[in-house]
Amino acid sequence: MEKYVLEMKNISKLFPGVKALDSVNLKVKPNQIHALVGENGAGKSTLMNVLSGVYPYGTYEGDIVVNGVTCKFKKIKDSEAKKIAIIHQELALIPTLSIAENVFLGNEQSNAGIIIDWHKTKLKTMEILKKVGLKESIDNRIKDIGMGKQQLVEIAKALAKDVKILILDEPTAALNDEDSDHLLDLLIELKKEGITSIIISHKLNEVTKVADEITVLRDGKIIETLSKGIDEISEKRIIKGMVGREITDRFPKREHKVGEICFEVKNWNAYDHMDESKHKLKDININTRVGEVVGIAGIMGAGRTELAMSIFGKAYGKKISGTILKNGKKLHLHNVKDAIDNGIAYTTEDRKTSGLNLIDDIKGNICIASLKSISKGIVIDANNEIKVAEEYRKKLGIKSPSILQKTGNLSGGNQQKVVFSKWIFSDPDILILDEPTRGIDVGAKYEIYSVINKLAEKGKTILMISSELPEILGMCDRIYVMNEGRIVGELNSSEASQESIMHCIMQSH
Amino acid sequence: MKKTNVLIKGNIRQYVMVIALAVVIILFQILTDGVLLKPLNISNLIAQNSYILILATGMLLCILTGGNIDLSVGSVAGFIGALSAIFIMKMDMPVLVAIILSLVVGVIIGMWHGFWIAYVGVPAFIATLAGMLLFRGLTLTALQGTSLAPMPDSYRFIASGFLPDIIGGPDGINVLAIVIGIVSSLAYVIGQLKIRIDKQKYNFEVTPLKVLIPKIIGIIVVVNAFTFSLASYRGIPMVLVIVSLLVIIYSYITTKTIPGRHIYAYGGNAKAARLSGVNTKRVMFWVYTNMGFLAAIAGIVFTGRLNSATPKAGVNFELDAIAACFIGGASTTGGVGTVIGAIVGGLLMGVLNNGMSIMGISIDWQQAIKGIVLLGAVAFDVYSKSKSK
Numbered sequence: 001m002e003k004y005v006l007e008m009k010n011i012s013k014l015f016p017g018v019k020a021l022d023s024v025n026l027k028v029k030p031n032q033i034h035a036l037v038g039e040n041g042a043g044k045s046t047l048m049n050v051l052s053g054v055y056p057y058g059t060y061e062g063d064i065v066v067n068g069v070t071c072k073f074k075k076i077k078d079s080e081a082k083k084i085a086i087i088h089q090e091l092a093l094i095p096t097l098s099i100a101e102n103v104f105l106g107n108e109q110s111n112a113g114i115i116i117d118w119h120k121t122k123l124k125t126m127e128i129l130k131k132v133g134l135k136e137s138i139d140n141r142i143k144d145i146g147m148g149k150q151q152l153v154e155i156a157k158a159l160a161k162d163v164k165i166l167i168l169d170e171p172t173a174a175l176n177d178e179d180s181d182h183l184l185d186l187l188i189e190l191k192k193e194g195i196t197s198i199i200i201s202h203k204l205n206e207v208t209k210v211a212d213e214i215t216v217l218r219d220g221k222i223i224e225t226l227s228k229g230i231d232e233i234s235e236k237r238i239i240k241g242m243v244g245r246e247i248t249d250r251f252p253k254r255e256h257k258v259g260e261i262c263f264e265v266k267n268w269n270a271y272d273h274m275d276e277s278k279h280k281l282k283d284i285n286i287n288t289r290v291g292e293v294v295g296i297a298g299i300m301g302a303g304r305t306e307l308a309m310s311i312f313g314k315a316y317g318k319k320i321s322g323t324i325l326k327n328g329k330k331l332h333l334h335n336v337k338d339a340i341d342n343g344i345a346y347t348t349e350d351r352k353t354s355g356l357n358l359i360d361d362i363k364g365n366i367c368i369a370s371l372k373s374i375s376k377g378i379v380i381d382a383n384n385e386i387k388v389a390e391e392y393r394k395k396l397g398i399k400s401p402s403i404l405q406k407t408g409n410l411s412g413g414n415q416q417k418v419v420f421s422k423w424i425f426s427d428p429d430i431l432i433l434d435e436p437t438r439g440i441d442v443g444a445k446y447e448i449y450s451v452i453n454k455l456a457e458k459g460k461t462i463l464m465i466s467s468e469l470p471e472i473l474g475m476c477d478r479i480y481v482m483n484e485g486r487i488v489g490e491l492n493s494s495e496a497s498q499e500s501i502m503h504c505i506m507q508s509h
Numbered sequence: 510m511k512k513t514n515v516l517i518k519g520n521i522r523q524y525v526m527v528i529a530l531a532v533v534i535i536l537f538q539i540l541t542d543g544v545l546l547k548p549l550n551i552s553n554l555i556a557q558n559s560y561i562l563i564l565a566t567g568m569l570l571c572i573l574t575g576g577n578i579d580l581s582v583g584s585v586a587g588f589i590g591a592l593s594a595i596f597i598m599k600m601d602m603p604v605l606v607a608i609i610l611s612l613v614v615g616v617i618i619g620m621w622h623g624f625w626i627a628y629v630g631v632p633a634f635i636a637t638l639a640g641m642l643l644f645r646g647l648t649l650t651a652l653q654g655t656s657l658a659p660m661p662d663s664y665r666f667i668a669s670g671f672l673p674d675i676i677g678g679p680d681g682i683n684v685l686a687i688v689i690g691i692v693s694s695l696a697y698v699i700g701q702l703k704i705r706i707d708k709q710k711y712n713f714e715v716t717p718l719k720v721l722i723p724k725i726i727g728i729i730v731v732v733n734a735f736t737f738s739l740a741s742y743r744g745i746p747m748v749l750v751i752v753s754l755l756v757i758i759y760s761y762i763t764t765k766t767i768p769g770r771h772i773y774a775y776g777g778n779a780k781a782a783r784l785s786g787v788n789t790k791r792v793m794f795w796v797y798t799n800m801g802f803l804a805a806i807a808g809i810v811f812t813g814r815l816n817s818a819t820p821k822a823g824v825n826f827e828l829d830a831i832a833a834c835f836i837g838g839a840s841t842t843g844g845v846g847t848v849i850g851a852i853v854g855g856l857l858m859g860v861l862n863n864g865m866s867i868m869g870i871s872i873d874w875q876q877a878i879k880g881i882v883l884l885g886a887v888a889f890d891v892y893s894k895s896k897s898k
Binding site for chain 1: 707708710711713765766767768770773774777778780781782783784785786787788840844845
């Protein structure tokens, strides 16, 4: 019999009205990277929350066996005692504390009692940082370091507790390619030191690259477990398991009808919101045509979001200079309302913190940017509002029992559809989409791409920011490459490739 | 059936508070041997709580913007009361002019707070704490430590007057009150019917009749019993007219208009609201400006009821108004709450106070019990939210 470091046997978990997990059996071999994949709502996170004690023993059915011992985790501390640590998508770091303080948070190093031994803390932190390959002063505060480094601090924090099983929920979702590679290399490195990793990920290219075993979940059930060297491991194969059918083309086809130049940004400069001495956007010149999908590629921190937001009614930046032309006419956009009134829409990169009002329902979120069009004077026509919301729910296929559902309770893909509904309803000519498919599953991505295509076919102009190069390459007619606040390249879809985009970025240094 | 359940679940807090209010009323009706609901006492209850209800209406808007509160309202109410008394007694202004001028000053004070909070970015807690100290100090200075009394009759009419019985009827019965009760019931029924017809026109789901009809009948019975009871005392108090109008207007603004929607959107997610074209600074500015206006009304009502302007007028009003909002289901993080809820919360505290006073329980105990009620209501809210997750 093979030995497993972890076995989850017949795990079932009920939520009111939904069976999130249905007799799931997960077996993880020691010193491996085990990937857990599936569409949103398939039960990946629920399963890991059961394992780590977020859902205590008794709220689910089945057994958890760690190294042959059946465990009953009542709280997270119990699972930590068994050397299991979970790193959530939303990092659990304190922004205002230093790296060293964060690494040993809740696990403070003391000689006696409650007095912290800072000497020991710092020495140990330095040791662990070296292990995870983070070159950063241990006294730097979390808020001053990038997302990629923060992710490494999270791992360092887990290592400080001497974990044997490391669970990572979407560890690379917010990272650029370089940081992602570093993180994945680190996991392979840790494998050699006897640490087993379980990663939940939507990025199938990464999964196929590093995972030794891949378990596919769909609708709360395990569909299959693929092992490297035994089964065929390919993105296509995994997607088939995830969605239950084969997606032949990840990007839907579009009828290209690109027209005249309709939107131009010229000599655009902006300085940092907080620090006016930081020149964030430098002499940017871009244009887009009617019915065109234009991509903006670049690594994190290139200034893409800042560019989009500064165009969108100066929602970002100080001392902004430059001109915006729409159909040859100069626009004066002083605030977001001006931008909306002039037919510009912007979907934010983070729908939860800045895209939606999560405590409001679908209806309220769809209408908030265009209340005037459903009102007489300042009085909102409630029935008209319902009609509009129902129309968009059908049109974009938002899956929910009703338009009165709170958006906080929707899955990522459906939330994004609500965001899209809101902006399509505002009837824009130019849509700036910032990471439109971040953190949503393959099926929902396809639906979002179809919506984008439909908009372009109708003659709208799409400016799409994305960190996923395949998406940019698959969707865009033309691609701008941005780096360090400048446009460093412009490529037509025929000449664009991952290599040519990276080439533009590297050359600009 | 499932839909109704969802509907009830979503509004459970409001229903619970209405039920709690009914329970408290019945309880004290029994404990006070029926004194609580005597016509005279009902009139009293309204007058006693009117200024808190007015303040709670404005406070709710502040809280909706993200759990921001206005600590200055008690001091501002006191200051405006003093100012109006000075206008009338020291400067010999006509009452109407004095009142209008006082309201204008209230609006300016609100703008003062709104300016610091919205455009300078001083946290609301600090800006209004400063306002609380500032206007208390100005009240003391203006009155030079003494009270101004008595107020003219026309001024007092606002707080303790009654709508005159212009219809006339048998002795001891105010027919106007009964008529108003009937007319408002009719208006309510017509309004409900109109909503229903509109919804049917669009083929939307409507509240099932078996739910709607008992609800309408219930409300008609309560309203008419209430106005009939008032009719058998001295009729409809002026303050009831003021409070009712304010409640109707602010309920309408918050639920049916664009500015109202902007307030909720701001409280729900300020960043998302801003990126949806909501002028968040302007929302904040007007919410606090409005609070100044309502604090001024409350100040005038209170001064009229007391029949004097005193340096201590309005002390701790802000706390009662804040408590009313939270008891009435407002969220401490903003974006959730209703004007009606705040009124129900205010009435709940008012009935507790009044009932305990009739029973002879000391004011010290009343304070303590109010504290427990506030804690219990919010704890229940937190608990039911964590359950529903």
